[in-house]
Amino acid sequence: MNEKSFLEFLKTRRSIRAFKEKGIEESKLNLILEACNLAPSSGGLQTFEIYQIKNKEMREKLVPAAKDQTIVVQAPLLLVFCTNPSRSVERFGERSQFFSVQDATIATAYAQLTVHALGLSAVWIGAFDEKKVSDILKLPQGQRPVSILPIGYENETPKEKTTRGTRELLHVI
Numbered sequence: 001m002n003e004k005s006f007l008e009f010l011k012t013r014r015s016i017r018a019f020k021e022k023g024i025e026e027s028k029l030n031l032i033l034e035a036c037n038l039a040p041s042s043g044g045l046q047t048f049e050i051y052q053i054k055n056k057e058m059r060e061k062l063v064p065a066a067k068d069q070t071i072v073v074q075a076p077l078l079l080v081f082c083t084n085p086s087r088s089v090e091r092f093g094e095r096s097q098f099f100s101v102q103d104a105t106i107a108t109a110y111a112q113l114t115v116h117a118l119g120l121s122a123v124w125i126g127a128f129d130e131k132k133v134s135d136i137l138k139l140p141q142g143q144r145p146v147s148i149l150p151i152g153y154e155n156e157t158p159k160e161k162t163t164r165g166t167r168e169l170l171h172v173i
């Protein structure tokens with residue numbers, strides 16, 4: 001892939017909030033997880049965990065926890081990315097909390113791009129009640145949910161995207 005086609009690839013990745021019923025092949029799920037495993041992480045310690053949810057009852061429970069976003073039940077597969085700072089606290093002390101949020105975030109981004117490369121779609125869900133999600137997933141003490149990634153086969157065409165543009169993003173000092 002040259003730099004032009006890589007940018008084209010990034011341009012065509014969009015958030016999708018309507019999915020077909022079709023489930024996700026295990027082979028594709030495995031590739032998504034492999035990409036997450038390759039993501040950069042603080043000290044290479046991979047201070048994040050991924051919870052896979054296919055169970056419909058659990059997805060239904062997550063709707064009110066995710067501000068009534070029904071996409072979490074409509075998608076056949078959810079990946080929930082959580083922090084696990086205990087993996088690096090010895091090395092990084094208090095900073096491990098911050099690093100683990102970044103590790104989980106980067107892993108989510110890798111997953112999202114791989115989803116796109118595989119012809120699937122996703123939307124990053126960050127608007128949720130952290131405590132409710134933690135309780136539903138029965139997360140171990142110290143782990144925090146960072147993102148929910150509903151994954152499926154696209155069933156909508158997203159509207160044109162507007163961005164700030166590179167000139168506004170960059171501050172030359």
Ligand SMILES: Cc1cc2nc3c(=O)[nH]c(=O)nc-3n(C[C@H](O)[C@H](O)[C@H](O)COP(=O)(O)O)c2cc1C
Pocket residue numbers: 013014015016017069123124125126127128158161
């Ligand atoms: C940290 C974060 C939190 C987000 N939370 C939500 C969310 O709760 N619900 C939702 O529909 N989209 C959510 N999004 C998706 C954004 O709305 C979307 O990425 C943005 O509008 C740009 O559109 P695009 O992904 O199609 O380029 C979130 C994205 C990020 C990065």
